[in-house]
Amino acid sequence: MIKTVFFDAAGTLFHLPRGVGWHYRDVARRFDCHLEENALSDAFRTVWKQMPTRPGSHQPRPDDDKGWWFSLVEQVLDQCRVPAEQLPRLDYFAQLYSEFTRPGIWELFPESLDVLTNLRAHYRLGVISNFDGRLRPILTNLGIIEFFDPIVISSEAGTDKPDPWIFQRALHLADATAAESLHIGDDPRADWEGAEAAGLHIFRLDRPHQTLRDLEKWMKDEGGGMKTGDSLPGAVG
Incomplete structure (x- = not known):
């Protein structure tokens, strides 16, 4: 689960x-x-x-x-x-x-806020990003920083995705296991290969063919149950 x-x-x-x-x-x-x-x-x-x-x-x-x-x-x-x-x-x-930290520069994808709100009721949410400290004011400006704990940033962790260590660092901070954790991202190497190498489940986000609504639908239909090493059914790649 x-x-x-x-x-x-x-x-x-x-x-x-x-x-x-x-x-x-x-x-x-x-x-x-x-x-x-x-x-x-x-x-x-x-x-x-x-x-x-x-x-x-x-x-x-x-x-x-x-x-x-x-x-x-x-x-x-x-x-x-x-x-x-x-x-x-x-x-x-x-x-x-x-x-790139000014309000109004970045924009949420249309479904992001709704999906985060719905998922937060059932799961612990975190961020793993190849970014620097500017990510925190960006998340604040977008009104979503409160959804995430932990927020793991490569400049602060000293390691970039796809290095499995940054995923392991996030798991440690979340007091979570890889078998019970899922990573969602759009980069085939950094997100998909990196998370898979660290043992996490993965959702291969491939916009515009998929959105976070596809993730939300699967998790609602399946209840979040997966076997170790699985990726989401219907994911591209």
């Missing part, structure tokens, strides 16, 4: 409706620097795939991954050929970094 349900955060519970490129462009405009949104989006996707894996220490990272993000932003600007004299990079990064 499932007793604890863990969620990934961005892409699973909420999303960025305007897209990364829009925000990079909007913040640049504050410095009277006019950049092209699509070029920024394309550069971000390219650099994101090339960024090095953050080393696993099992200890909080001293800068909450801020240095990693600064390196990413610098490379995005380099790919877009933005001269340093056109856009002061330290000042730009400082505003951009805080941009």
Whole structure:
């Protein structure tokens, strides 16, 4: 029987409706620097795939991954050929970094709040996310932080998904066993492979083909009973 349900955060519970490129462009405009949104989006996707894996220490990272993000932003600007004299990079990064914690930037998926409300009546809920400390104000702004205990963030845990250790850390904090826990996420490697390697049950969220309503329906119909190693019936992948 499932007793604890863990969620990934961005892409699973909420999303960025305007897209990364829009925000990079909007913040640049504050410095009277006019950049092209699509070029920024394309550069971000390219650099994101090339960024090095953050080393696993099992200890909080001293800068909450801020240095990693600064390196990413610098490379995005380099790919877009933005001269340093056109856009002061330290000042730009400082505003951009805080941009993503402002109210109204992120948006819950339409079903998220209702599903969390319904599940909380029957299960302990937690978050396991490859994010940094900005996740807490984001969850607060979205009005859902009170649903989750524990909230396990990779920059604080010192390890990113799919490393099984971050899932084991969450299980320890929740006083839960893997056999009685379920993880929901949208990333095939970080969420699906990572949680499965740690022994948790998994729900392979594949938007737009599935939403959290599919999870809720299965748990209501089946009562949360699963055998060790199962993934949800009908899940993609």
